[in-house]
Amino acid sequence: MQSLNVIYEDNHIIVVEKPVNIPSQGDKTGDKDMLTIIKEYIKEKYNKPGNVYLGLIHRLDRPVGGVMVFAKTSKSAGRLSEQVRAKEFKKTYLVIVDGKFEENKGILEDYLLKNERNNMSKVVKEETKNSKFAKLDYEVIKYNEEINLSVLKINLHTGRHHQIRVQLSSRGHSIYGDQKYGGRGHGKQIALWAYKLSINHPITKKEMEFRCLPKLEGSWKILEGNDI
Numbered sequence: 001m002q003s004l005n006v007i008y009e010d011n012h013i014i015v016v017e018k019p020v021n022i023p024s025q026g027d028k029t030g031d032k033d034m035l036t037i038i039k040e041y042i043k044e045k046y047n048k049p050g051n052v053y054l055g056l057i058h059r060l061d062r063p064v065g066g067v068m069v070f071a072k073t074s075k076s077a078g079r080l081s082e083q084v085r086a087k088e089f090k091k092t093y094l095v096i097v098d099g100k101f102e103e104n105k106g107i108l109e110d111y112l113l114k115n116e117r118n119n120m121s122k123v124v125k126e127e128t129k130n131s132k133f134a135k136l137d138y139e140v141i142k143y144n145e146e147i148n149l150s151v152l153k154i155n156l157h158t159g160r161h162h163q164i165r166v167q168l169s170s171r172g173h174s175i176y177g178d179q180k181y182g183g184r185g186h187g188k189q190i191a192l193w194a195y196k197l198s199i200n201h202p203i204t205k206k207e208m209e210f211r212c213l214p215k216l217e218g219s220w221k222i223l224e225g226n227d228i
Contacts, residue, residue: 004037004041014038015067023062035056038054039054057069057081058159063192065193065194066214067197069199084159088199088200092198093195094213095191096151097183098174105139105140106138107136108134108167110167111124114160134158136156136163138154141228147222176219177189193213
């Protein structure tokens with residue numbers, strides 16, 4: 001069984017670290033995905049017969065690692081999904097991008113259109129058919145002049161397809177290692193990490209916050225000595 005970093009678990013939810021390059025759920029590649037891995041973990045840990053219920057609440061793109069929450073009951077799944085719809089489900093990312101920002105804090109708002117054929121999105125005009133509103137706020141937490149890279153903390157207000165990647169690249173700040181959207185670091189792992197998740201517990205209603213930092217290796221060495 002694949003090793004799993006469990007950050008928190010009770011009878012209703014399980015919070016884990018999704019490693020990079022593992023799908024959130026099954027896809028056409030047939031590679032092992034997070035739903036399968038966690039179901040195997042639950043089945044073995046609790047010696048459960050038959051099928052294990054596990055609700056997928058949100059996704060991370062395959063190359064992106066970080067914190068994810070899954071529901072262990074259908075009631076929890078319904079309540080957490082409602083938090084997503086009500087925008088009470090808060091996700092914060094760390095990202096390394098090209099260049100220096102004029103403002104250390106800001107809000108980015110765009111309309112995005114997804115191209116199903118190439119699985120990419122782009123910034124378009126508001127009146128474009130099928131476009132969707134996208135909003136995030138960012139804070140620069142470090143800039144390395146020597147390599148001209150910035151580290152940002154990003155809060156998503158909407159969850160659009162490739163949103164962070166598209167909104168940043170459209171402003172000349174492509175993510176390091178993002179080949180799809182013109183980032184430097186060809187062949188490197190994309191420097192995008194889901195590091196914080198804030199929810200209300202689906203049963204107790206208690207506010208809960210979970211964090212998971214990337215290992216300080218590869219491009220993430222830039223964070224050494226920084227208190228996040």
